Amino acid sequence: xxxxxxxxxxxxxxxxxxxxxxxxxxxxxxxxxxxxxxxxxxxxxxxxxxxxxxxxxxxxxxxxxxxxxxxxxxxxxxxxxxxxxxxxxxxxxxx
Amino acid sequence: xxxxxxxxxxxxxxxxxxxxxxxxxxxxxxxxxxxxxxxxxxxxxxxxxxxxxxxxxxxxxxxxxxxxxxxxxxxxxxxxxxxxxxxxxxxxxxxxxxxxxxxxxxxxxxxxxxxxxxxxxxxxxxxxxxxxxxxxxxxxxxxxxxxxxxxxxxxxxxxxxxxxxxxxxxxxxxxxxxxxxxxxxxxxxxxxxxxxxxxxxxxxxxxxxxxxxxxxxxxxxxxxxxxxxxxxxxxxxxxxxxxxxxxxxxxxxxxxxxxxxxxxxxxxxxxxxxxxxxxxxxxxxxxxxxxxxxxxxxxxxxxxxxxxxxxxxxxxxxxxxxxxxxxxxxxxxxxxxxxxxxxxxxxxxxxxxxxxxxxxxxxxxxxxxxxxxxxxxxxxxxxxxxxxxxxxxxxxxxxxxxxxxxxxxxxxxxxxxxxxxxxx
Numbered sequence: 001x002x003x004x005x006x007x008x009x010x011x012x013x014x015x016x017x018x019x020x021x022x023x024x025x026x027x028x029x030x031x032x033x034x035x036x037x038x039x040x041x042x043x044x045x046x047x048x049x050x051x052x053x054x055x056x057x058x059x060x061x062x063x064x065x066x067x068x069x070x071x072x073x074x075x076x077x078x079x080x081x082x083x084x085x086x087x088x089x090x091x092x093x094x095x
Numbered sequence: 096x097x098x099x100x101x102x103x104x105x106x107x108x109x110x111x112x113x114x115x116x117x118x119x120x121x122x123x124x125x126x127x128x129x130x131x132x133x134x135x136x137x138x139x140x141x142x143x144x145x146x147x148x149x150x151x152x153x154x155x156x157x158x159x160x161x162x163x164x165x166x167x168x169x170x171x172x173x174x175x176x177x178x179x180x181x182x183x184x185x186x187x188x189x190x191x192x193x194x195x196x197x198x199x200x201x202x203x204x205x206x207x208x209x210x211x212x213x214x215x216x217x218x219x220x221x222x223x224x225x226x227x228x229x230x231x232x233x234x235x236x237x238x239x240x241x242x243x244x245x246x247x248x249x250x251x252x253x254x255x256x257x258x259x260x261x262x263x264x265x266x267x268x269x270x271x272x273x274x275x276x277x278x279x280x281x282x283x284x285x286x287x288x289x290x291x292x293x294x295x296x297x298x299x300x301x302x303x304x305x306x307x308x309x310x311x312x313x314x315x316x317x318x319x320x321x322x323x324x325x326x327x328x329x330x331x332x333x334x335x336x337x338x339x340x341x342x343x344x345x346x347x348x349x350x351x352x353x354x355x356x357x358x359x360x361x362x363x364x365x366x367x368x369x370x371x372x373x374x375x376x377x378x379x380x381x382x383x384x385x386x387x388x389x390x391x392x393x394x395x396x397x398x399x400x401x402x403x404x405x406x407x408x409x410x411x412x413x414x415x416x417x418x419x420x421x422x423x424x425x426x427x428x429x430x431x432x433x434x435x436x437x438x439x440x441x442x443x444x445x446x447x448x449x450x451x452x453x454x455x456x457x458x459x460x461x462x463x464x465x466x467x468x469x470x471x472x473x474x475x476x477x478x479x480x481x482x483x484x485x486x487x488x489x490x491x492x493x494x495x496x497x498x499x500x501x502x503x504x505x506x507x508x509x510x511x512x513x514x515x516x517x518x519x
Contacts, residue, residue: 005511011472011474011502012507012508012509013474013509013510013511013512014509014510014512015511015512015513015514015517016511016514017514018514026514026517028467028473029517030474030512030517031472031473031474031475032472032474033472033474035442035443035470035471035472036470037470045470069207070210070211071207071208071254072207072208072231094443
């Protein structure tokens with residue numbers, strides 16, 4: 001299975017993950033500072049800054065796009081409960 | 096429901112600006128979590144300009160009759176051009192569906208984050224969303240001689256909240272911020288009697304978890320010329336309104352700022368039946384102290400009450416909770432404390448659990464789950480020790496303290512792991 005690497009910059013931990021993993025599946029287990037509310041892409045609690053490798057994430061869904069817009073999210077920010085890692089390296093930190 | 100001593104008509108609060116709200120003197124419990132000894136008010140307002148009329152917020156649904164009666168005393172429905180929703184909680188939006196039915200031509204102005212809530216609130220009324228415009232700081236609506244200037248002040252106390260300022264009169268419609276659950280038929284702060292206890296209680300139970308947002312909002316409001324602060328509950332603040340702004344700044348400013356500016360703070364709470372969990376707590380504290388840059392405090396939960404500990408939690412950067420396992424659970428004082436923290440903001444604080452156990456040791460994992468549920472980060476796996484910690488296990492406790500201190504001070508060692516190594 002193709003692998004990817006996600007680095008949680010706030011705790012200095014990088015995790016190798018299978019391609020297709022969502023950030024939410026890793027960040028809590030590793031103890032990163034990203035926090036969650038609804039876990040369904042609605043509340044924007046898990047807004048996360050993509051420090052680098054944004055191109056290695058699946059494009060946001062219509063719902064995620066709308067929620068980011070409604071919450072005035074800055075550029076290069078995604079919802080950790082939605083963002084799926086496709087491959088390569090991604091570096092993130094809590095917004 | 097009527098309150099004695101107040102006309103059924105609108106009450107002028109400034110030239111061209113009226114209160115059209117409702118009194119609810121018999122309310123005793125609000126939103127389940129708040130008590131009030133003399134009820135509350137639902138404050139809505141009307142602003143009249145030469146080119147249009149704006150309604151600012153509405154009231155709880157079962158007080159709609161009072162609201163519409165007062166509204167009709169100063170404006171016709173066909174004159175209403177603008178409806179401003181500073182906060183969409185049902186006690187302020189309850190009469191909105193009926194208002195939209197009576198004034199379908201009006202355009203709604205609300206914050207960007209309120210849009211989804213508006214649609215969700217209007218579901219039962221069957222209609223689609225009305226014409227609305229999301230606004231942010233600096234956006235204005237010109238009513239002709241009365242300009243509504245919007246201020247983006249989110250999370251006071253919902254994501255959708257905003258304030259609206261009438262430039263020409265210096266009136267700030269603040270929503271819930273600067274409000275309180277106090278019902279005085281005289282309406283104004285200089286005539287209702289002493290309501291300070293209510294103002295402070297409201298801050299402590301509604302606004303306190305959002306103190307960073309409070310400080311942002313206060314900074315946005317401070318430069319304004321303020322004649323009156325007109326909140327959505329409680330007295331209208333026309334006498335010395337700036338005093339209330341100052342008080343909010345004071346209440347929202349972190350209290351340890353001057354004392355511990357350069358150090359991180361770690362508070363370790365524990366309970367111990369036979370001294371084993373206490374020995375772990377002391378070893379963790381010693382470990383954290385060894386790293387430096389962290390101020391460590393130890394508290395036995397048997398020696399205080401949750402209210403004082405809540406204050407400590409609010410100011411701390413890191414929190415460790417130690418509990419023995421009794422009958423497969425953490426002990427009650429831990430849960431009492433962990434269920435008292437909704438009044439402060441603990442999102443993103445570092446949390447750790449530890450404890451001694453006799454048979455099964457569930458407490459540590461249960462506490463960790465709760466810490467994650469409270470939106471704390473739990474970067475270090477908790478530590479369980481069977482009964483009496485031996486010197487090697489106390490060393491492990493010390494190492495845990497060191498790890499906590501490294502995380503708090505940003506001196507963590509970078510590492511690479513595989514997802515399969517992660518538990519849970």
